[in-house]
Amino acid sequence: DGVTVLPAPQNLSVQSTNMKHLLTWSPVTVPGEIIYYFVEYQGEYESLYMSHIWIPSSWCSPTEGPECDITDDITATVPYKLRVRATLGSQTSAWSTLQHPFNRNSTTLTPPVMEVTKDGFHLVIKLEDLGPQFEFLVAYWRREPGAKEHVKVVRSRGIPVHLETMEPGAAYCVKVQTFVKAIRRHSPFSQAECVKVQGETLPL
Amino acid sequence: GQEFQFGPCRVEGVVLQELWEAFRAMKDIVQAKDNITSVRLLRKEVLQNVSDTESCYLIRALLKFYLNTVFKNSLDKAADSRIRKSFSTLANNFFVIASKLQPSQEKEMFSTSESARRRFLLFQRAFQQLDIQAAQTKAFGEVDILLTWMEKFYQ
């Protein structure tokens, strides 16, 4: 295999938000040359039972980097080892391995974007499509003292979903949080949005 | 949220859809390599009419077998990266499930665990009657049968 001349990529780290995982590193630079990087991963099973086995990343073998979307590679809630090396023609660097294995249960969950509308007396909500990992816990209530809060689990993504049939003259408020089955965690709740029948969306 | 409930054994944090997608990505390749179509490892007698209490013993035995015998040596031979990726997804999720299964070891459960063991032995004997590599390929091609049965316990 090529003579190792190139320095190995440094400062590997993973930024993960809403189950989208991005591996980044400091670029290796050779003036006037294009450096390509190869990313590989190893789940807990491989590192325990077949530590010689590394699997090429779906999208970054090779890539011009210095980043790699590893979302499609992280498909179990176990620690994953990740490594990167640089290549220039036949020259390859040593592998640089992420200091701490990455587990998707550490992803940052943000409140989802929602659009609350109404069709006549029908309260309708449309939620952003964050992918199949996500369910939405939608809490809604009638805006009056002592009103009971209702919760509905919504799995449909990106399409308007019926929430409730409203009573004339009443105002209803809605807030939503995501739930990620694979890691058993919720996001914070979104801001509440209120809608009044026969009226426009009310500010809080 | 959705989880597996194999009788008393509850397993969270595994998304069955990911396992289906992993299998679908390799189904045609792996099943096409299985030339011994006259043998089915996960026959009806292995998986049909399994009681809830029996299911935890059976799934644990099957998953451990897949992890220790089927996955372990196949990954290096899998040249196709799609297969390697699917292997990894299935292996790591089976690993998560197996590590969370704690079937009861109490004496009164002996007959139930024995019944599960007999079912597992039907599978294992059929596996051992084949050349190891052919058996591994066949066991992989039958993951859809295993997942279909597991789905009955996914709520």
Place this chain on the structure above:
Amino acid sequence: RAVLCISGGLPKPTNITFLSINMRNILQWSPPEGLQGAEVTYTVQYFIYGQKKWLNKSECRNINRTCCDLSVETSDYEHQYYAKVKAIWETNCSKWVETGRFYPFLETQIGPPGIALSTDEKSISIVLTAPEKWKRNPEDSSVSMQQIYSNLKYNVSIYNTKSNKTWSQCVTNHTLVLGWLEPDTLYCVHVLSLAPGPPRLAQPSEKQCVRTLKDQTSALK
């Protein structure tokens, strides 16, 4: 009686696949290339995974059409199957061409439910009837796909033609009443059946529309 022919003398049929809807399993294929105008016939066999030999389908021996209904032969949906076809023309025939492993339980498309709509001034009642499993004879007793897929769900889409808005609801039971609708308004409904397991093709129902009645109170004024 099997016609003896020179195997491999013809190109194989192509695009062999199962088209399966509600467990009605039709094997279909395309004619071999380059034989336009020739009177080609086809013979089909099928195989149950885990059993010993290929089986004939007598109604699909030396046929002209490019499809064969194997619903009876593949009716045990927990089994897995293969099927194969070869082309025959005069004394020549093609080699067999085989399907992949076909698993009806996972691969059949779930047809839409039956939909019955009734309405009054401000509400629409939707009654769904679960799609039926294919049956050989009309007089055979019906088996609902719900009996095969116990957690069958329905995604009901409602389109308000006046406000031009659509919204949906996911339901598991078979009746749904939409109240507080607008009088004298045309609403359109279509429904999709959703079964567990790997993603599979689904057939949305025909769009059905119904108009809510005129508001009697304003009619009396």
